[in-house]
Amino acid sequence: MSIMCHRARIMPWRTLRFNESVCNPYNADFDGDEMNLHVPQTEEARTEALMLMGVQNNLCTPKNGEILVASTQDFLTSSFLVTRKDTFYDRSSFTLLCSYLGDGMENIDLPTPALIKPVELWTGKQLFSVLVRPNAHTKVFLNLAVQEKIYSKKKGKKEGGEEVKETMCGRETMCPNDGYVYFRNSELLSGQVGKATLGNGNKDGLYSVLLRDYNSHAAASCMNRLAKFSARFIGNHGFSIGVDDVQPGEHLNRQKKKEIDGGYKKCHDLISLFAKGALALHPGCNAAQTLEHNITGVLNEIRSIAGNVCMDTLHWRNSPLIMSQCGSKGSPINISQMVACVGQQSVGGRRAPDGFLNRTLPHFPINSKTPAAKGFVANSFYTGLTATEFFFHTMGGREGLVDTAVKTAETGYMSRRLMKGLEDLSVFYDQTVRNASGGIVQFLYGDDGMDPAKMEGKDGMPLNLDQLFMKVMATCPQRGSDTLSPVGIKQMLEDKFLQHDTSSDGGCSAEFKKNLTEFLDKRIELMKCTRRALHLHEDHVEKKDSCLEESIAAIISGISAKQLQVFLDTCLSRYQSKKIEAGASIGAIGAQSIGEPGTQMTLKTFHFAGVASMNVTLGVPRIKEIINAAKKISTPIITAQLLSRKDVLSARIVKGSMEKAVLGEVAATIQTVLKSSLPNLVVKLDMQLIETLHMGISADSVKLSILNHPKLKLKSEHVRVIDRAKLRIYPAGTDKLKLQLELHNLKSILPKVIVKGIPTVERVVIDEVKVNNATERYQLLVEGTNLLAVMGTPGVDARKTKSNHIMETNQTLGIEAARRSIIDEIQYTMKSHGMNIDRRHMMLLADLMTYKGEILGITRYGIAKMKSSVLMLASFEKTAEHLFNASYSGRQDQIEGVSECIIMGIPMQLGTGILKVRQRLDHVPEFKYQPDPILS
Structure with missing residues (x-):
């Protein structure tokens, strides 16, 4: 949607201008952006551009059907101010504001005033109702209910700032903040309108409902009226921001000092517990990781509390607060950083790393783990940062800059590969999705044949x-x-x-x-x-x-x-x-829909799944792993569901049987016994540890593991079980000169012998799944590979166990399971970054990667197996090699795909080019050239 068709009005000078509502698809702002214009030369091109690429026909994004062309920034701010509860206008003011809706040619029916005595007064909500339906001839009856950002169930605050308890009357239209927007037959009955109602990225907003209940003209007309009204209203009303808007009050300073002192005390207590070795460890974490996790939680809480106090104490006329509440610009975090506290600075998802020997900066003691020494900024931007705080702040800022520079090239190349792989896929008249050579990729697009751009409900519902x-x-x-x-x-x-x-x-x-x-x-x-x-x-x-x-x-x-x-x-x-039309180039749309959000992702690789501290690769690296069909991924994780879902003891037993344990971890001692006749090693097992962890290891099982180890080459007579917890191991060699060397080798290899669990599993973490703060079930997160062994472990529900390693899923469960895994993994990665993409695009990509019966990555090798066209492969990568091999072997190219048609300059078989117009010539009368008649 970054190329669209506009009707041009020619004006003097060299500056382009268009309605600000259309800025979003172009990602345009007014700080010196440059744009290119293309003027269609023929009537056919003009019609095609207007019908297919016209702004009114492209208000929604094909990525997921959300509205993209919608009100922004000042338009939202002015609408928010006008629809406030205590806004009233007399007749002269109301009619003046109504005249702002158009250019003086519109018919506007004045509604009945809300107040009649002692003077006629109209509310701001009535003004907005007029904006949606200016007169009786406009047959637009809008019905919608939206919760705005300021929607709250709490009854409000007393004058002293104390919180009043939540009550049942604080629901929906009785919201004390007036955050529940309710339209009935184009009458705005309640709510202050903001981004959720008028902005982009929402399927339930005003323009989305107008578009699907009526047509694009109704939505565009309303958008135009609001744009004209807002620009004139806010210009006369005035709206500015200054230093006094971010000046904290006395109450806020006291509360902030109290919270920071309390938080610092908690952190010092945790550090002292860590120093004594008395810190209670989190599952799957060591003492240092547990300390970092706890301190980070405390410091994040300080900033969020300071931010909440800040939002509660600011006056409702505060400009940054208004902008944040209506969604035009900024967030509560931005305000709290300016007014209250900047908060913890992170580098790579963790607190500031040590830049010097065991300390971050030379200003702090060695091994200091205090908040100030590890990047916590207690000051706000208003009070100013100290030297060390400023240094930590620049460390955090640099990461964002480097990310932006690196990910542009990464995601750009990824988008190009996706486009080359998917470009020739389109819907045919028999509802199938085929490539240029006629190969079927899907029998029905998205399993239901629906157009993603027209979906109204959440999660791709029609x-x-x-x-x-x-x-x-x-x-x-x-x-x-x-x-x-x-x-x-x-x-x-x-x-x-x-x-x-x-x-x-x-x-x-x-x-x-x-x-x-x-x-x-x-x-x-x-x-x-x-x-x-x-x-x-x-x-x-x-x-x-x-x-x-x-x-x-x-x-x-x-x-x-x-x-x-x-x-x-x-x-x-x-x-x-809402069914998809034949000829739709769904491949190109799908490639753009998956590639475009990649540029918005941060390259933050790791993410903590709950308290389990299980590292999961996310972001651009994970998307790359999936579409490359990588054989080895950075963080393979198997999610194993249990047969006894609510029994934590059962989960511990299954974990013990699955997790890899080596002899060095379960042995209390491994001693060398030097005798003149037969020197040997005595291994004594730590039975207390084994029983605590429910590992089920005995001397007999350890003997079997030692005998099966390939490097030791011992036989049964070399390993003797003394009792349940003790073994004696003799070296295999008989040469007395080499006995010492063999004993030394034996002692170095024995601690590494795997005595329990799956060899490819590094660790297993019990994950507690909670619903409404109540434990619903326990599941195991297995870090490692070998899905088949995990599924075969007693106590594991094999039917509900899945792996994020797509190639392994294919080897274990087959190509259908791998296809489903590709869809789920891309969707999970996108959702964890707050991106919502229609599932049908992921299904198309997964089908393309698997429809040949094997998993083909969207790489130069995978695409070469998918496509047969020489020109297409030459236009992608290794140009000279493909052309040389094709000419050497005398290959022919059918010129069917998109790339080949563009190279040869002929229409491609997509969209309007999917069919050819033919005419029977035997019925056409023969045309004869005749001299013009002589007019007398």
Whole structure:
């Protein structure tokens, strides 16, 4: 979407300008950006550009269907200020602001004033309602409910700043911060509008709902009205930021000092426990790692508390606070760093490393682990940083700079490879996804044939059923109709599905039917709850006017036959309109959708999974590993589910049987016994440790492990079991001159003998999975490979065990499991960086990598196996080599793919080029040249 079609208005001078709402797709700002213009030369090119690339036709991103062209920055700030609860305007002010909506040619119907006596006053919310629907001729009935950033269930604060307890009335429209935005039939009833309502990256916002309920023209018109209004309003109102906006108050300074002193005391207590060796270790961590984890948690808490106090004490007119709350710019962290406390500086995800001998800087004592010595900045930007704090701050800042420089080249090359691999994939008229040579990659795009750019719901769902139901209930009221019974609702749904499945459109997917059925089941359950509360029969519904209770139940949760019919018809017709069109170049769109978020990722490699301190490679390195189909990955982890899911003792036993243990770890002593006849080694096992860790090791099992070790080459008579915890080992050689050397070798190899567990497993960590702060189950995170051995371990649920190593999954479970693993791993990596990409793009990439029956990476070797075109391979990498080999062997190129067609200058078989227009020439009359008639 960084190339789009605009209608040009020619103006003097050399400056380009366009509506600020369209800045986001171009990533453009006004600090000297340069742009290129291309003017279509023919009517055909002009029409194609306008229809396919016009701004109004590309308001949503194909990455996941979220709105991309939307209000930004000042537009959000002015909307937030106008819709505040205590904003009132008299007639002259209100009509003046209404005139800002357009250029003087619009018809605007003034609503009834909110206050009539002693003077007519209109609210800011009414002004916004006029903006959405200026007059009665505008047939736009907007219905939506959105929680803004400021939405809170708490009742608020007293004048002294004390927090009042949460109450039940603090829900939804009764939010004390006015953070629940609720539109009903284009009337703004509650809420201060901000980024969640008007901004990009949201599927439930105002423009998204206008776009799908009406059309792109309705959304663009509303956007234009808001742009004109906001620019004029904020210019007259004024909005600026100064040093006084970030000046902390006395209460904030006292609270900050109290929190920092308390936090420092906790850190010093932890350091003293560490020095004594009395620190309670975290699972899978040593003492130093546990100390770092604990101190980091304490210091992060200091900054978050200081930030919360800061946000609570600032006046509501504070400019940085307004910008943060409405989402136009900045975050609470930025404000707390300016006003209260900058916080902990991290380098590589950890506290500041030692730059000198056992200390970060020469200003601190050796081996000092105090917050100040390891990069904690207690000052704010307002008070100014000390010399050491400034140094640590620059260390943290440098990491971001280096990241930006390095990742640009990394992700750029990755995007190019993805594009070369996926460029020729498109949807054909038989719904299949094929490459240029006609090879089928998917039988149905994304398993349901839907267009990712048109998805309304979360996680790639075709429709947002809640919002659609709200619209139907608002625009199609009951008006005396009787309520349907639960049985009637289900029967009507089944009839509609049956009728739709036999239609020429081809029906709906099973998943969509299931979601629609579940949604209506919830509505039925709500109806039953209401009827139970009113002491009415749950399943048998009387006529609406039969009694007062029936009338109340109908108003609260009743659904009439007309409403249900409109709802189902709208759902099914919308579902059909969201199917992908034949000729869509889904390969190129998928490559861009996966490649583009890569540039936004930081190169931060490691991430701590809970307290388990299990390092997981994430970010760009992980995406590279997946699409390269790497045989060896940096952090292979197997997630093993247990048969006894809630039993921690069972988890410890399975962990003990799986984790690699060497003889040196479980032996109390390995002693050399020098006798004149037979010198030997005596191994004594630490049985107390073995029993504590539930390892199940005895002298007999250790004997077997020693005999099976390839380097020792000992036989059964060389190893003698004395008792349950003691063994005697004799050297294999009989040469007395070499006995000492053999004993020495034996003593060096024995501690490394694996006596328990899987040899390729480095360690196992018990991970406690919590839901709502309650332990739901225990699972094992296994650091290492050999998925087959882990699945075969007693106590492990093999059906629910998975590995993040794709090649190993392929070897163990087959190509289908590997395909699923590719999809899940890319999705997990993207989500852990806060990026939401439609699953269909990942499915297409996974299918391309696996459709040949083996996993092919998107590399020069993998693409060479996928594609047969010489010109395409030559345009990618190793140009001279491919051309030389092809000419030597006399290969032919069919010129079918995208790269080849561009090189040869012919139309490619994508989009409008997927079909050829043909005409029967035998019916065309013969054209004869004749002289022009002589006009008398």
